Amino acid sequence: MNYEERQNQEDAQVEAALNNFRLSIHRWSEQEYVRPRAIERTRWSRFGNSFWRTIANPALGGTLAAALAIASVGVPAGLYHERAVAAQRQAALDLQRKQAAELALKAQAAAAADSVDDAAFLDDIDRDIAQATPDAMQPLASLMNEGPGKSSQ
Amino acid sequence: MATTTTVLESMGKPSAAIAVPAGRVVRDAAEFAEAAARYRPQIFRFLLASLRDPDAAETLTQDCLLKAHRNWASFRGDSSVMTWLLRIAINLQKDHWRSRRMQFWKQTNSNAVDADDASQWLPSGESSPEQQVVAKDQVRQVWLTVKNLSERQRTVFMLRHVEEMEIHEIAQTVGLSEGTVKAHLSRAMVRVRAELGGKR
Numbered sequence A: 001m002n003y004e005e006r007q008n009q010e011d012a013q014v015e016a017a018l019n020n021f022r023l024s025i026h027r028w029s030e031q032e033y034v035r036p037r038a039i040e041r042t043r044w045s046r047f048g049n050s051f052w053r054t055i056a057n058p059a060l061g062g063t064l065a066a067a068l069a070i071a072s073v074g075v076p077a078g079l080y081h082e083r084a085v086a087a088q089r090q091a092a093l094d095l096q097r098k099q100a101a102e103l104a105l106k107a108q109a110a111a112a113a114d115s116v117d118d119a120a121f122l123d124d125i126d127r128d129i130a131q132a133t134p135d136a137m138q139p140l141a142s143l144m145n146e147g148p149g150k151s152s153q
Numbered sequence B: 001m002a003t004t005t006t007v008l009e010s011m012g013k014p015s016a017a018i019a020v021p022a023g024r025v026v027r028d029a030a031e032f033a034e035a036a037a038r039y040r041p042q043i044f045r046f047l048l049a050s051l052r053d054p055d056a057a058e059t060l061t062q063d064c065l066l067k068a069h070r071n072w073a074s075f076r077g078d079s080s081v082m083t084w085l086l087r088i089a090i091n092l093q094k095d096h097w098r099s100r101r102m103q104f105w106k107q108t109n110s111n112a113v114d115a116d117d118a119s120q121w122l123p124s125g126e127s128s129p130e131q132q133v134v135a136k137d138q139v140r141q142v143w144l145t146v147k148n149l150s151e152r153q154r155t156v157f158m159l160r161h162v163e164e165m166e167i168h169e170i171a172q173t174v175g176l177s178e179g180t181v182k183a184h185l186s187r188a189m190v191r192v193r194a195e196l197g198g199k200r
Helices: A003-034 A043-056 A058-131 A135-146 A148-152 B029-051 B054-070 B081-102 B129-147 B151-161 B167-174 B178-195
Strands: none
Touching: A003 B029, A003 B054, A003 B129, A003 B151, A003 B178, B029 B054, B029 B081, B029 B151, B054 B081, B081 B151, B081 B167, B129 B151, B129 B178, B151 B167, B151 B178, B167 B178
């Protein structure tokens, strides 16, 4: 078999393969084209359908009903407990605030009392100073201290 | 280029459209319905061969016709309706591949058929079982080669060897020059021949 014959044989082989390829695609396409195909659903409709299908399952329905019953009792009880704990916390907080306020009042009163004593002490000092006589007036002051009886003498 | 060629004329049927002096052609819904019914199987076939996924091909065929319907009034008739529709289909196919690449991390329910499965739809001719086996093997090899071609080479190859379009029609459809189309086709054929054990 010379080169040309071999070439022709190869060309015929490739031609036959391509022809079969084309015919197979045409046949496949014809079969797929007429095949009934479900309408593509959106994500939400898929979700909705699967949701109701799941809900319709008796076992799952019973489980959901039990869960609902537990939740209907458990949730209010939990809420009640939560509110009671919150009320206790609030009462403790109020008591703490009240005690703090009383302590603050006591401290304020003590401070006020301290400030009154200091004022009296300072008044005494001022009075003493005011009664002190300068050195130049000492002779007259001594006369005053001796009293009226002596001065009349 | 202004033209008054209508869709039905391009399909070899008398025109029902109204020619407008500016070169625009007013087309009605009946024309589109007829064109869609006529070319839908061919668009589906091209997309099926390109994607190997019947569901994706069906979805993209619908998208293609929807897009064509929206732009039907602006179609000037510079090319044939089939060329125009295939061009839309090719663009949608590109978008499809791009979105698949972008969503590579997602678990997608792809129905893409393997090359072995795709080669089973052989025509039920009068050939012997041995010839059927050989033919099936050849088709499988062509599928494997086509699968490994670049996107553009695959498109050109499919248009030429599945849709049996002429080079100038392919050039119009894919928006390339005839020389570029020939080059892509030649490269694709070299690989097919190599796969089939022909000349290299």
